[in-house]
C-alpha cells in the first residue's frame with residue numbers, strides 16, 4: 001500500500017519595528033516571498049509622544065504595503081513581531097498574551113521600538129483569527145546567577161542584548177559545525193549600532209553585556225562601560241540634564257562621540273586617507289570587543305567551539321582583522337555579516353507551527 005504524506009506549508013508575516021523604519025517580510029515556509037524596509041520620515045514619528053502612540057500609523061502602513069504588493073493576508077497562518085523590553089524571560093517563541101500586551105503598552109522596562117512588534121502582530125493576527133508570536137526579545141535572560149553580581153547589590157547586572165540575531169547565527173554556525181546548538185559552546189558577537197558579546201553554553205546565553213544601558217565595548221553609537229566614579233561626578237556636576245547624560249551613553253557615545261559619525265564605512269574612508277586619530281579610535285573599539293570576547297572565553301572556561309562575529313560591522317574586513325589578531329587563540333572565527341532578524345522571526349514561528357518546539361507562555365505578574 002502506498003502511503004501518501006501530506007506536507008503542510010505555512011505562510012507567516014513577520015514585523016521588525018526599528019526606531020526609524022519598520023521591516024516586514026512574508027515567508028512561505030523558509031522562502032521569503034516579500035520583504036521590505038519601510039522608512040519613516042522623522043516628522044511622521046515626531047508627532048507621537050511615546051513609541052506606543054505610533055501603533056495605528058505603523059499598522060496602517062504595513063497593511064497598505066501588503067495590499068499594494070497583492071499579498072492576501074487571509075492566507076496567513078501566523079504573524080510574528082520582534083519582542084520588546086518585557087520582563088526578563090528565557091529565549092524561545094512566545095504566544096502574545098494579555099500580560100505581554102499590557103507590559104508592552106505601559107513600557108514596563110522602558111521605551112523601545114521593538115515594543116511595537118508584539119502589539120502589531122497581535123492586532124493583525126486577531127482580525128484574522130490566527131496566532132501572534134514574538135521570538136527571542138531583547139530581554140532574553142538566561143544568565144547564570146554568578147553573572148548577575150555587579151558589586152552593588154542594588155544594581156544587579158541585566159541581560160539586554162541582540163538575542164534574536166545572536167541565537168539565529170548561533171544556530172546557523174551549529175549547522176555549519178555539524179552539531180546542534182545545544183551541543184556547543186560559542187561566543188557570539190553582534191556588532192551593529194550597539195555591540196553585545198554573549199557566552200552561549202549549550203543553547204543558553206549564560207553571560208552577556210547589557211548592550212542598551214551602558215556595559216561592554218563602546219560601539220558606533222554607545223559608550224559601553226565607562227569609569228563609574230567619573231560618571232557619578234558628571235551626573236552631579238550640575239552641567240547636564242539627565243537626558244543629556246543618557247545620550248552620552250546611548251545614541252551619542254562611542255564612534256559618534258569621538259568621530260562625529262556612526263558610519264563605519266565613513267570611518268574607514270578616513271583611515272584610508274591617513275587619519276591617525278580615527279585609526280586609533282577604531283582600533284580601540286576592536287580592542288574593547290576583543291577584551292569582551294576574552295572575558296567570555298573565561299566564562300566558558302576555555303571550552304569554546306567557535307567565536308561568531310555578526311551584525312553590520314562584520315562586513316568590515318578591517319575590523320574583523322583587528323579583532324581576529326587578538327582573539328584567534330580562543331577558537332575558530334566564523335563571520336555572518338548583517339542581521340537576519342526577519343528570517344530568525346520566521347524560523348522561530350515555523351519551529352512552533354511544525355511542532356518541533358512548543359511556544360512558551362509569557363508569565364503573569
Ligand SMILES: Nc1ncnc2c1ncn2[C@@H]1O[C@H](COP(=O)(O)OP(=O)(O)OP(=O)(O)O)[C@@H](O)[C@H]1O
Nearest residue numbers: 191192193194220262263264265311312313315316
Ligand atoms: N559594508 C560595510 N562595511 C563596514 N561597515 C558597515 C558595512 N555595512 C554596514 N556597516 C556598519 O555597520 C553599522 C550598523 O550595523 P547594523 O545595521 O547591524 O546596525 P543597526 O541595525 O542600526 O543597530 P543594531 O544592530 O545595534 O540593532 C554601521 O556602523 C555601519 O556603517
Ligand SMILES: CCCC(=O)O
Nearest residue numbers: 138160161194211212
Ligand atoms: C541591545 C539591545 C538591542 C538594541 O541595540 O537596541
